[in-house]
Amino acid sequence: MTANRRRHPMLTKRRTAAGVSMVGVALLLAAACSGGGTKSTTTGASGPANRAANVNASGSPTKGGTLKLIGNADVDHLDTAAAYYTTTSTLMRSFTRQLFAYPASTNTTTANTPAADVATQVPTKSNGGISSDGKTYTIHIRQGVKWDTSPARQVTASDFVLGFKRLCNPTQNSVGAPGYYEGVIAGMDTYCKGFAKVPATVGAFKSYINGNQISGIQATDASTLKFTLVKPAGDFLNILALTFSSAAPTEYLNYLPDSADFRQHTVSDGPYSIAKYVPNQSYMLDRNPAWSQSADPIRHQYPDHIQVTLGPDENGVQQQIQAGTQDLQWDTTVPTTDVPKLKSTNDARLGIYPNFDTNPFLTFNMQSPNNGGALKKVAVRQAIAYAIDKVALGQIYGGPTLNTPLNQVVPPGNVGYQKYSMYQTPGNRGDAAKCKTMLKDAGYPNGLTLKDVYRTSGKHPAVYQSVQADLAKCGITVKGTPSAASDYYGKYLSDPTAARSGVWDISEPGWVPDWFGNNARAIIEPLFDGRNYGPGSTNWGDYNNAAVNADIDKALAADTPAAAAPYVHSADLQIMKDAAFVPFQTQSTPLFRSTRVHNAIESPFTAAYDITQVWLNPSS
Amino acid sequence: MIEDTPQPPAGTRPADDDLVRATGVVKYFPIRRGIIFKHEIGQVRAVDGVDLTVRRGETLGLVGETGCGKSTLARCLTRLYPLTAGQVVFDGTDISTLNRGQLRPFRRDVQMIFQDPYGSLNPRRRVGSIIGDPFAIHGVADGAERKRKVQELMELVGLNPEHYNRFPADFSGGQRQRIGVARALALRPKLIVCDEPVSALDVSIQAQIINLLESLQDDFGLTYVFIAHDLSVVEHVSDRVGVMYLGRLVELAEVDELYRHPHHPYTVALLSAAGTPDPNKARKRERILLTGDVPSPIDPPSGCRFHPRCPKARDRCSVDDPVLMPGTDRRPGAEPTGDGHVTACHYPVLPGEVLAGRT
């Protein structure tokens, strides 16, 4: 099923880069770039992950033409209050604006650092934007940022307040939003709790929103916003750079959030506006006449139109762009099988960009009663960690060009990353003999029989079969339980009942942190905080270690990423020591563009080209 | 009911000499339409009030054209069809109201021989098993005994008993009809209803089967109801002949009487229409050409059903439905003739009378 060919087949669809302006993080990012083993610098000059290689910035930007994107499936939501997929972010870049945004840059550090967008400047303690206790943020709105209403109207502070208010509307179209804001912004929690009781009608929503305020978000005047936090948050600017944090025009109060009606009436303050949207079929974006370049330091408005066609899978998309009938990928990547040839012919249209995630990995159901509760034993899990052939797994995802074996919890590009390897095997190819010995020592000379629940889509079956083959060499019989992608988490991994009854023993999920950098909140906490275990938990294996929990608390409380890093690393070491999971690899994203596309700059945030930077060859 | 006092050729016969007595037999077939809920939109009046007696040991011929109801009548007599109305008494038992289980003993006594030597034998079964069916169904004989009996039967009807294991396809039309005869004979029935048993056969083969049937009748004292549309065949095999038209019995008589002195205009026309394999007779013969075709049995004509085509029809015929009456004298108080020749006609054809429409 083509839906499986989405780039990020993981639970988490959205991430933000933790580009806090900190040297430490920048260094980590630099390390990430050398993941392929090739020497590299942040500015990048060569190697597979050379961010600048593919830009095609030669010539001067030209206006005109229609940029054609092609891909598989529609966005999840068109409402900024709910949109969560990276693909959606790609689109939202063109018609929504936030206070801060990631600038397009071939420099990874720059690209991952929030810059002022609608805000006039990045607030710091030194410029007075952030109070000394780190709990108050004062932000000014840029003049000339306008809605494409008729007549065009200046975007105001209260538009942003409305944006935040809409986040916790009690419809299914409000996913994602509250979690990032409730614990951080004062009064958000109360506001959302109150909102939850409001019946789902336009009128009721309108009157609740108009009649209730979030104490921590105030428009002190038309162009000034004041945020009050519950506690200091080093990643608050990253949160404000999420599309959730976009401004919302009052017109949006006339529709239920992200309803079909809403989707036909989006209002734009970006360079483009949605002229025509046919669900599941196509988008046509036109220039937004109310937008002016002078009021937007981030985006451009080169092509006349941006067209999105939905339908084909990644192979179809690749063929079309290669044949020149389409320009850019919408939600797919270059099929990994196509990469070697394109690379060997030095095809200029190919670009390979590193990801900063861990995907997939092996998780253990530590509650499983199967095999006499063998998976509860650290030694058994360690034995399995030795058995895994990470190179073979890498081959499924295109080999060394596209991924690098990973041996710790925190992948490169995230706070607390330090390269080490606790269960190193020769060439990362796995060590069946060692596994066997350890297993025997742990009291299982005749091996084990494990149930592996896997998704039937994409490369998941291959991953499962690879693990199965590795463990077979160690005397462990792996039996597969196929699951539809939609059932995978709800029915198996996130259901404690399933875990306790031993429906599964091992599985190969993935995790993309919602942002990079200071993201203890986005990796360690959701995956390994044992206190969070329960229905829907992402601590799938019910790993619970007091030391790790303590480290998590400390990392979350840390004022700066630099302060958080040691705690995160300490937790990382402990988790690996307990062999709570087995990391496989970090991956890179291969992208493709047509020859007429110029200034194709990849955004690490969306792992796709930024469509507001592209200009088209005028002779095409 | 037929006045049945006359003398049969071989002396007097006792009252229980009637093997079958059918009274007022009616068989309508509903015409149904509809997808879920079928509803009746009409009826085919295949047999519409027939009285008939079959005497023990005789061959009763039934002739008539397509759709006259002769085959339906035969299936009513054997209770393959339930009757719409009327009564059939077989060998003293009223069989018209019996259910399937109660009919089983009766099934042993009455057998049928069918028209189509291809359709009446299951092509996927061996001959031995087909002929052995009556034994199997009635649990009469098993295993080796059944085989022996079947082979005896095969020999009896002129089939090689060694062909026990062959399939119907291995036999010619005539041989197949012999298989059908053997099957009918298996339980030594009292009555065999032959439904056009030779119509599908070539002349030379037809003669073989007729001879076989006749000799079996002599050997086993069988009673036949013999249905055919070929008048010469019926003439050859029958003791008495009934003529049917549109669901009715219109004339019944001893065979020679009927062929020599037909009373009903329809019988006359039918006899005159029959081909004769004799050029001189053919040249001399005068044919009565009836106009039109047999009307639909769904909506039969009023009064005498033959009246629209009858050269002798008068006003009365379209109103009054004639019943079977002996002789040709229709005046009140006329002396009944004693030869059992009955006709359902208001104006029977008198000896020497010339019917209109001759060529």
Add this chain to the structure above:
Amino acid sequence: MSTTELFESAEVPTIDTSGTLGRSPWQLAWARLRRDRVALVCGAFIVLLGLVAAFAGPLSKLIGWSPTQQDRINGLTPDGLPAPPSVHHLLGTDNLGRDVLVRVIYGTRVSLAVGVAAAVAAVLIGVIVGLIAGYFGPAVDAIVSRLMDVVLSFPFLLFAIALVSVVGPSELVEIGVIAFFSWAAVGRIVRGQTLSIREKEYIEAARSLGASDRRIMFVDVLPNLVAPVLVYTTLLIPVSIVFEATLSYLGVGIIPPTPSWGNMISDAQDVYQQAWWFLLFPGIALIATTLAFNLLGDSVRDALDPRTERLFAK
């Protein structure tokens, strides 16, 4: 009447059966089949398939690879692409470095098993239901026919995916799904045949002898259904095999690592441009098998009823 080439109805000559006397219709059909070169070739091929399926184990030992064994030395390029045919792997390898030849051999087992089991199950249900509908008169017929209408009105592929996504895939589920959507077609054919057989004089003959309904259904009707049903079965087997392939393509097929031609082809669709062998060989196996069954089905039909042309079952 369907014979066009030979004779008009009245003139079909009596075929002398002196050379074939006493042979059952099956034996006759067998004799005709043996004279049919296409049938012989197809039959031989299918027998070969059966043997390959039966001896998949020894064969794979002979070749030296197990069907799930991943050759990570010679079987994959560093980039994870399958290896082309070579001395190590006669027909190349698949996306996980497994031997294509061995997997095609093992795939025979699954594809045949699914095809045959699904076809047989569908035919069994179809025959029983069709027989009941056709034999027991208009009231029963109306109800049963409606039931078959319901099944035939389902968008079956969609429903198959939905069903599998709900109950989870397995060989048994797959067989069940295919059978479930195939039986109604068989049922219709059987019903039609039964309706026409019911009107045959030999059925009337059996009734006149006092035979019970059960006896008539099983002794008189059923044997006459064997020929069309047999033919339909041979045509249903390849349909089921292709169906299995399609389900695999849609991600609801046989559970890996068990190989079936369907899931091999489905896996191969991602790399067919780089590894033609991975698509070609299971593809050839699939097409050759369906072709063989189809052609054999035609021949069987001809043999069972030499006067019937090779009609395609509806």
Add this chain to the structure above:
Amino acid sequence: MVRFLIRRLLTGVLVVWLISVIVFAIFFIAPHNVAQLLLGKFAAQNQQLVQTVTKQLGLDQPIWVQYAHFLNRLFHGDLGYSYYSHEPVTSLIKAALPITASLAIGAAIIWVVAGVLIGVLSATRPRSFTDRLATLFALIGLSFPTFVLGLLLLYFFFYQLHLAGVTFFPGGGYVPLTQNPGQWAQHLILPWITLAVASMAVYVRLTRGQMLEVLGEDYVRTARSKGLRPLRVTYRHGLRAALVPIVTQFGIDVATLLGGAIVTEQVFGLNGLGRMSVQAVTNQDEPVIIAVVLLAAVFVVVANIVVDLLYAVLDPRVRLS
């Protein structure tokens, strides 16, 4: 005739209703939590939201209540909203149907014309080389899984030809007929062929069989005895009589396709009903699944009625009795 139509419609409604019950049962008996699915990982953080959403969707009600609601909405022409895209299902279908219809009808025309012509050709020369070739062609078409055929067509006719500079065949996508009929056809040629090949095979064999049967009929001999031209005998007398079962099959096949040519749409990235329904199944988007299944069933039922009416047009014996 009117009574007949009404009765057919009633049975049709019955069939569709039965199907709706079955589909409903399957999806609601299966244990899964739609709200949890929709809310993703936030379900864990906010069980209250899960409950709110569950209540909103009416999923906390007993099945029969949900079914009654569903029926009630159905009677008002409302198929509900997609859980997933929040679009009204009717508008999703409205967008997808023209694509599927274009695909199905175009392919149907190709296969019926080609299939019938080849079938006739091979029936008029039974056992000839032409006949065997047609049979073989038909069988290969039948044996070819649609997705393989589609992939290969795309690869050779779109990709390789494009690289060779021939840009006639687009690589997928859909241009509405109303927008540009030429491009509409151009975009659909490969999908049409893909979809047509398998069915064409069926029609070749069906036509051949029917024609062989009909050409053996007495009335065809009569036509020959009248000294008519062979083409007239074959088509005017033969094919005309052979058409009835072909039309039956055709009606049902087209109707079945209208329910979604799943594989072909998948391969060519056409967002028709088939793809929509597959996505709906993946996402467990019940309102969409039920709507598509019901729609597909309605098509089949309607086709059955149309076919019955066509009988009357094609066969005076039916018309006049």
Add this chain to the structure above:
Amino acid sequence: MALLEVRDLTVEFPTTDGLVKAVRGVSFEVDSGETLGIVGESGSGKTVCTLSLIGLAGGGRRGGQALFRGQDLLTMSADELRAVRGAGIAAIFQDPLSSLHPLYRVGWQIVEMIRSHEDVSKAVARKRAIDLLGLVGIPQPARRVDDYPHQFSGGMRQRAMIAMALALNPDLVIADEPTTALDATVQAQVIDLMVRLQKEFHSGLIMITHDLGVVADIADRVLVMYAGKAVETAELDDVFYHPHHPYTKGLLESIPGASGTRGKLRPIPGSPPSLIRLPSGCSFHPRCRYVMDRCLTDEPPLMDVGAAHRSACWLPATLSGLAEGTEAQRMKVAEAARSEDTPVAEGES
């Protein structure tokens, strides 16, 4: 020269079970205004030997010569033959229901016939069709011309077939068992009609039938066929009153009523042979009462046994007729011709 002269016609059909020799060297001729009756049992080749002349016997390998108005039908091109069909030689078939196209109106079918051979307007052709229907005795032809075949009764259908056959005033009409499917009373009507129309149109008529009664009614001359061969041909009366061939004699004696006695019929024993594996010599010998040595080995040709009377039998020419005396003589001849040790041919098994 006769209207149709058939010389030594052979027709063979290759089948999967072997070569079917349906017609083996049959010769006959028909003149204008003359009726030839061809008699034989199922499979005797009577239909094939006539319909194959105009290419209606479904292919098969044909040999010999068939001169129609001096032109050989067997070597004509397809187009020439098509022009002969319908216009020169028309055919009437056994089953009128299946022989008329069920989906077209009766009138349309006649009009099609006319317009495929003559360049006339639809209106004119339709007028002619109505006239023809009236001629064959269809009541209200102007109304019934637009009926479909299923709206006609059996007799009317056959009348419509006759009307169609006569539409182009053909020189020769081949009637293949035209009355077999009809009831006796209707049969009489149709035969009457055919006789009348033949006189009117003065065409040649070949009447194919297994019913000797029909032949007696209509034929001038008779050809008796057995196992693909003509075994006897003669004037009508000679065949019925002075048959020479034992098969002809057997046929006549098999008919109930013909022999005039109410005793046992005298059937021909056995069944017709397979056309794939024919008996050696005279193919009738296994069923022949008078079989002689020679019959087992030598195939008798058609020989003159009287004036315009030919028979394919080794019995002396003088032994014609049905009388008991002739029978006795035949037995004697046969007895004498048999050698002692030759087993009597197998009868019915």
